[in-house]
Amino acid sequence: MVRVETNTGLKVECALDTRTYHKGVKVSDAQMAKLNISGDAFHPEWNYTITPRNV
16 A cells, blocks of 8 residues: 655555456446436546445
């Protein structure tokens, strides 16, 4: 894990994920509809937030 802090106080953490993931996994429209996802005002197709659902 790498942790960096800028002079202005931005803190960033990153780690390399070496796991193997299957290609071509499809997410159904029903599964997508269950996500609590909201797009950002700037390029919502790239920038979005997923928050926990109230179960």
